[in-house]
Amino acid sequence: xxxxxxxxxxxxxxxxxxxxxxxxxxxxxxxxxxxxxxxxxxxxxxxxxxxxxxxxxxxxxxxxxxxxxxxxxxxxxxxxxxxxxxxxxxxxxxxxxxxxxxxxxxxxxxxxxxxxxxxxxxxxxxxxxxxxxxxxxxxxxxxxxxxxxxxxxxxxxxxxxxxxxxxxxxxxxxxxxxxxxxxxxxxxxxxxxxxxxxxxxxxxxxxxxxxxxxxxxxxxxxxxxxxxxxxxxxxxxxxxxxxxxxxxxxxxxxxxxxxxxxxxxxxxxxxxxxxxxxxxxxxxxxxxxxxxxxxxxxxxxxxxxxxxxxxxxxxxxxxxxxxxxxxxxxxxxxxxxxxxxxxxxxxxxxxxxxxxxxxxxxxxxxxxxxxxxxxxxxxxxxxxxxxxxxxxxxxxxxxxxxxxxxxxxxxxxxxxxxxxxxxxxxxxxxxxxxxxxxxxxxxxxxxxxxxxxxxxxxxxxxxxxxxxxxxxxxxxxxxxxxxxxxxxxxxxxxxxxxxxxxxxxxxxxxxxxxxxxxxxxxxxxxxxxxxxxxxxxxxxxxxxxxxxxxxxxxxxxxxxxxxxxxxxxxxx
Amino acid sequence: xxxxxxxxxxxxxxxxxxxxxxxxxxxxxxxxxxxxxxxxxxxxxxxxxxxxxxxxxxxxxxxxxxxxxxxxxxxxxxxxxxxxxxxxxxxxxxxxxxxxxxxxxxxxxxxxxxxxxxxxxxxxxxxx
Ligand SMILES: Cc1cc2nc3c(=O)[nH]c(=O)nc-3n(C[C@H](O)[C@H](O)[C@H](O)COP(=O)(O)OP(=O)(O)OC[C@H]3O[C@@H](n4cnc5c(N)ncnc54)[C@H](O)[C@@H]3O)c2cc1C
Ligand code: SF4
Ligand code: SF4
Numbered sequence: 001x002x003x004x005x006x007x008x009x010x011x012x013x014x015x016x017x018x019x020x021x022x023x024x025x026x027x028x029x030x031x032x033x034x035x036x037x038x039x040x041x042x043x044x045x046x047x048x049x050x051x052x053x054x055x056x057x058x059x060x061x062x063x064x065x066x067x068x069x070x071x072x073x074x075x076x077x078x079x080x081x082x083x084x085x086x087x088x089x090x091x092x093x094x095x096x097x098x099x100x101x102x103x104x105x106x107x108x109x110x111x112x113x114x115x116x117x118x119x120x121x122x123x124x125x126x127x128x129x130x131x132x133x134x135x136x137x138x139x140x141x142x143x144x145x146x147x148x149x150x151x152x153x154x155x156x157x158x159x160x161x162x163x164x165x166x167x168x169x170x171x172x173x174x175x176x177x178x179x180x181x182x183x184x185x186x187x188x189x190x191x192x193x194x195x196x197x198x199x200x201x202x203x204x205x206x207x208x209x210x211x212x213x214x215x216x217x218x219x220x221x222x223x224x225x226x227x228x229x230x231x232x233x234x235x236x237x238x239x240x241x242x243x244x245x246x247x248x249x250x251x252x253x254x255x256x257x258x259x260x261x262x263x264x265x266x267x268x269x270x271x272x273x274x275x276x277x278x279x280x281x282x283x284x285x286x287x288x289x290x291x292x293x294x295x296x297x298x299x300x301x302x303x304x305x306x307x308x309x310x311x312x313x314x315x316x317x318x319x320x321x322x323x324x325x326x327x328x329x330x331x332x333x334x335x336x337x338x339x340x341x342x343x344x345x346x347x348x349x350x351x352x353x354x355x356x357x358x359x360x361x362x363x364x365x366x367x368x369x370x371x372x373x374x375x376x377x378x379x380x381x382x383x384x385x386x387x388x389x390x391x392x393x394x395x396x397x398x399x400x401x402x403x404x405x406x407x408x409x410x411x412x413x414x415x416x417x418x419x420x421x422x423x424x425x426x427x428x429x430x431x432x433x434x435x436x437x438x439x440x441x442x443x444x445x446x447x448x449x450x451x452x453x454x455x456x457x458x459x460x461x462x463x464x465x466x467x468x469x470x471x472x473x474x475x476x477x478x479x480x481x482x483x484x485x486x487x488x489x490x491x492x493x494x495x496x497x498x499x500x501x502x503x504x505x506x507x508x509x510x511x512x513x514x515x516x517x518x519x520x521x522x523x524x525x526x527x528x529x530x531x532x533x534x535x536x537x538x539x540x541x542x543x544x545x546x547x548x549x550x551x552x553x554x555x556x557x558x559x560x561x562x563x564x565x566x567x568x569x570x571x572x
Numbered sequence: 573x574x575x576x577x578x579x580x581x582x583x584x585x586x587x588x589x590x591x592x593x594x595x596x597x598x599x600x601x602x603x604x605x606x607x608x609x610x611x612x613x614x615x616x617x618x619x620x621x622x623x624x625x626x627x628x629x630x631x632x633x634x635x636x637x638x639x640x641x642x643x644x645x646x647x648x649x650x651x652x653x654x655x656x657x658x659x660x661x662x663x664x665x666x667x668x669x670x671x672x673x674x675x676x677x678x679x680x681x682x683x684x685x686x687x688x689x690x691x692x693x694x695x696x697x698x699x700x
């Protein structure tokens with residue numbers, strides 16, 4: 001018998017990360033009369049992307065910049081297609097959010113005039129090793145109720161209204177049924193859809209948090225929410241092996257990319273796009289082409305930056321990605337004397353760098369009543385980073401507070417709760433039934449093999465065509481049925497089982513999106529060898545999808561692009 | 573093995589059911605063996621190398637290692653949180669034995685040795 005625990009709340013936040021914590025604070029500050037509850041699969045003090053720390057706030061309006069200049073930049077950086085309304089609205093709140101977090105104790109580097117020290121055009125430097133605990137303490141002191149180690153498995157729905165969520169506790173094994181008037185989904189993006197860069201005991205040495213496995217996308221897909229732009233995957237340029245962010249070096253030390261021959265290929269081959277300042281997809285696409293055409297390895301040329309800069313780089317990595325420093329120590333690498341080798345990662349789905357995620361309105365309402373989305377899980381607004389995720393949390397919290405007076409608490413039917421409990425615990429039950437079943441790791445390997453080989457993985461230089469995607473579609477179609485045979489031995493494995501079940505749902509939608517956009521808009525993120533050119537006449541629009549709840553078919557559709565900020569869409 | 577808990581240094585945080593290292597791992601990879609009163613990394617293959625476990629251990633019992641595939645062992649990187657909790661000093665030693673230190677501003681939040689779980693029984697000895 002599985003014990004049930006019933007929780008009732010006004011506002012429910014799924015995922016106590018960057019966006020979730022900020023949303024909780026805003027909700028409690030603006031609407032103290034409402035109960036705010038956070039469900040977090042790990043411990044809120046060190047969960048999600050921020051667990052290891054941050055060394056910069058990557059979206060900020062430094063002196064002289066405006067929401068319009070930001071939109072222009074993000075638009076050109078995303079190859080001419082973004083939700084300008086969303087990007088503009090988040091940038092208007094950067095200052096509000098950053099000032100708040102500074103007040104809570106985050107050290108932000110300032111000059112003698114008290115102005116923040118920029119690191120590149122849109123970034124400021126922070127000492128963010130403890131950024132996550134700083135946020136979580138703020139959320140708790142504001143009065144949000146936090147459930148740690150609570151793995152959410154699905155949304156509760158009543159027609160097209162979302163009425164809560166269900167999940168299980170990793171610690172006490174109980175099944176939680178949470179009823180809410182408004183639900184914010186803030187579970188981050190998805191790693192682990194494709195084969196990771198490293199194997200063995202480093203297979204989770206990914207750039208994106210390996211514990212963000214697309215749960216929020218998957219729950220929305222299953223509930224019939226409209227999704228956008230999954231085809232704009234994120235392939236990150238990262239340091240070789242350690243997979244640490246390269247912005248720290250490129251922006252922090254002004255190091256350009258060079259190939260094996262020392263040629264500054266971004267300048268020689270992508271000058272018209274801005275050379276080393278070309279849009280982000282091209283800064284991954286450029287090195288991939290160098291390697292593909294035999295001119296690799298590729299480096300960030302740090303030679304001659306001097307010992308002071310090297311020390312600064314190391315300090316910056318220690319605040320965010322300490323293993324980069326240990327890698328240099330273990331391999332006797334001095335970036336002043338030798339260039340830093342880089343590589344590209346497996347493709348991730350991350351709405352905060354690219355724009356895969358829920359289709360939302362200006363208030364971050366999804367297409368399902370009572371459901372809101374913020375952060376990496378929300379679509380249409382790339383270049384969010386931590387500050388944009390905060391801003392979206394604030395926007396969604398304000399909207400929930402306003403909308404909530406019109407919403408009642410709905411009681412989910414017993415049939416729905418029973419079915420959800422069965423679904424959540426099925427892998428454990430399989431063990432009790434003595435089934436051999438499929439271990440989560442095997443299911444993951446199968447998923448990653450299909451995606452890697454037929455849906456544009458690193459081994460095919462991220463390229464794909466219709467035929468490959470048709471095979472991917474066919475192979476993936478076998479998996480949802482087999483999910484019933486996944487077996488878990490304990491609660492930790494039950495979490496692992498759901499992490500791969502969720503990714504299967506995400507992967508199926510991803511493949512449909514990749515197959516639908518018949519152009520190449522974001523090279524490497526989305527490289528179609530059968531449609532290699534950008535096609536503004538036919539494809540300057542958003543590709544969206546809805547999975548039919550009854551039949552399970554994924555219905556594709558498009559939504560128009562709207563230019564709000566005037567100017568050449570391909571120039572920053 | 574990315575991080576390693578030295579059993580000689582780990583005191584299990586006394587009678588803690590859920591010591592800091594176990595609580596702060598975002599992947600839920602560390603467990604405490606209550607029989608011997610020591611914590612260990614149960615799922616090394618799932619480790620992200622993010623280091624909260626190391627930073628919160630009051631005994632500094634957790635060592636940071638690079639996966640062997642990335643380079644030879646012998647280098648060292650260890651964070652020390654200042655008593656004032658507003659600085660962290662990283663002690664580094666490269667493969668040749670050359671030492672370096674980095675002191676960085678931060679704001680470390682106080683952390684309890686134990687924490688209870690919402691709605692009842694504690695984890696490790698709970699079984700379905
Ligand atoms: C290594 C790395 C370095 C970065 N460096 C920078 C930087 O220096 N500057 C910058 O501006 N940006 C940086 N970014 C980007 C930025 O961190 C992210 O865009 C942002 O933190 C995402 O916020 P989020 O709230 O969407 O997700 P997260 O902060 O990851 O929060 C998601 C939360 O949901 C929880 N969750 C997931 N699934 C479930 C479930 N099923 N049930 C319950 N809870 C669940 C997770 O545990 C997590 O706590 C970096 C990202 C990474 C990965
Ligand atoms: S925090 Fe340190 S001393 Fe405490 S149980 Fe973990 S490893 Fe042992
Ligand atoms: S380094 Fe991170 S993922 Fe690995 S055990 Fe420590 S806290 Fe967990």
